[in-house]
Amino acid sequence: MNIFNISVPKDCISMIFDAFGNVENYSTTLYLHKSKITLAEEENLYSAQLEIDFDQDTKKDKMVRQTLNKEYGTFILTFLNADFSSAENAYNTFFIYYGLEGLNFIDEIKEKYPIEYTARYVSTKKFLDYYNKAFELVKTDYIKFQKDISNTVDYVFNLHGSQSPADLDRVSKFMAYSTAANLLGQFTSEIRLGIVKSFSEDIPSKFTNIKQVENLAYDIANKKISNTVGYLYESKSHFALAYIALNDLIQNSKRNISICQNCGRYYLQYSGKEVYCELPNIDGSPTCKSYASRKAYDNKIEEDIAELTYKREYQRRITQVYRADSIKKSKMKKDFKNWKSKAREKLKLYRENKISSEEFCDWIEENKN
Numbered sequence: 501m502n503i504f505n506i507s508v509p510k511d512c513i514s515m516i517f518d519a520f521g522n523v524e525n526y527s528t529t530l531y532l533h534k535s536k537i538t539l540a541e542e543e544n545l546y547s548a549q550l551e552i553d554f555d556q557d558t559k560k561d562k563m564v565r566q567t568l569n570k571e572y573g574t575f576i577l578t579f580l581n582a583d584f585s586s587a588e589n590a591y592n593t594f595f596i597y598y599g600l601e602g603l604n605f606i607d608e609i610k611e612k613y614p615i616e617y618t619a620r621y622v623s624t625k626k627f628l629d630y631y632n633k634a635f636e637l638v639k640t641d642y643i644k645f646q647k648d649i650s651n652t653v654d655y656v657f658n659l660h661g662s663q664s665p666a667d668l669d670r671v672s673k674f675m676a677y678s679t680a681a682n683l684l685g686q687f688t689s690e691i692r693l694g695i696v697k698s699f700s701e702d703i704p705s706k707f708t709n710i711k712q713v714e715n716l717a718y719d720i721a722n723k724k725i726s727n728t729v730g731y732l733y734e735s736k737s738h739f740a741l742a743y744i745a746l747n748d749l750i751q752n753s754k755r756n757i758s759i760c761q762n763c764g765r766y767y768l769q770y771s772g773k774e775v776y777c778e779l780p781n782i783d784g785s786p787t788c789k790s791y792a793s794r795k796a797y798d799n800k801i802e803e804d805i806a807e808l809t810y811k812r813e814y815q816r817r818i819t820q821v822y823r824a825d826s827i828k829k830s831k832m833k834k835d836f837k838n839w840k841s842k843a844r845e846k847l848k849l850y851r852e853n854k855i856s857s858e859e860f861c862d863w864i865e866e867n868k869n
């Protein structure tokens with residue numbers, strides 16, 4: 501699904517959430533500062549992505565109106581994980597991606613800083629000047645809303661020690677907690693709802709008989725294709741969109757939000773069993789998942805005394821064979837071969853959990869030459 505042809509007025513950010521297709525789509529005015537637009541796939545305009553580039557020459561900074569495709573759940577996760585403690589951190593972790601059209605309190609900002617607001621995309625200096633002033637005005641509200649929506653997520657998904665009754669469904673928990681936390685009371689802006697036709701290639705462009713309609717209905721019923729329409733939410737408020745994103749996730753997706761055991765960030769699970777996130781790191785370092793699986797592999801080898809004992813003894817014996825003089829060499833080679841086949845049998849038993857690590861090591865010790 502794409503929303504390329506839909507013009508987005510200033511002050512707004514619009515989004516489509518498609519849980520079925522695992523995509524999320526947003527469109528807004530961005531000022532490319534410390535960032536650039538690249539294509540994930542060459543010549544495919546639909547694959548536009550925002551790439552962070554902290555070293556970018558500010559002369560290249562410019563305003564664009566851009567539509568970007570992200571994985572489903574990216575917006576709510578980015579909002580939950582953002583660091584709103586300072587203007588710079590907030591920019592690098594949130595506003596760099598989603599821009600300033602959605603600052604929730606735009607009318608207040610406009611009223612207080614009309615000149616800065618009007619000139620906000622004229623130059624990098626003006627952009628940062630506006631951003632820093634606007635952020636100071638909304639900072640505490642962003643921190644509060646983030647905290648309240650995080651607590652809601654914790655309650656719904658049983659995170660950070662929260663334990664809600666097992667017989668309660670996610671939707672009821674979400675509705676109850678978000679009401680208690682007064683999430684809705686924290687954004688007043690209107691949300692414009694648009695309905696757009698799905699661009700799925702599996703939907704015929706023209707229907708000539710009722711059989712085609714029937715086939716399409718079956719494909720929808722059997723979840724072979726996603727819905728034929730998408731809902732486009734347009735808002736002046738990041739808070740409103742965060743609320744809608746979380747609501748959509750809870751209503752339309754079976755996936756759970758969890759906390760990464762390595763970095764502590766919120767992430768979206770696929771299977772429900774994984775414990776590490778695959779979120780990108782700002783410095784470009786490997787994801788927690790790939791880092792953790794490497795570490796687990798290293799630890800396994802390191803801690804497995806039986807495997808290590810085998811490796812050492814093998815190395816010791818083969819070195820002996822190489823160093824032996826020509827008279828002893830052929831006998832030693834034969835001995836080594838014998839030992840190797842017996843040792844491998846024992847190792848197999850150990851790997852199948854049929855003998856213990858101690859038993860295996862004892863055997864190695866008893867059979868030294």
Ligand SMILES: [Zn+2]
Pocket residue numbers: 760761762763764765776777778779788789
């Ligand atoms: Zn992580």
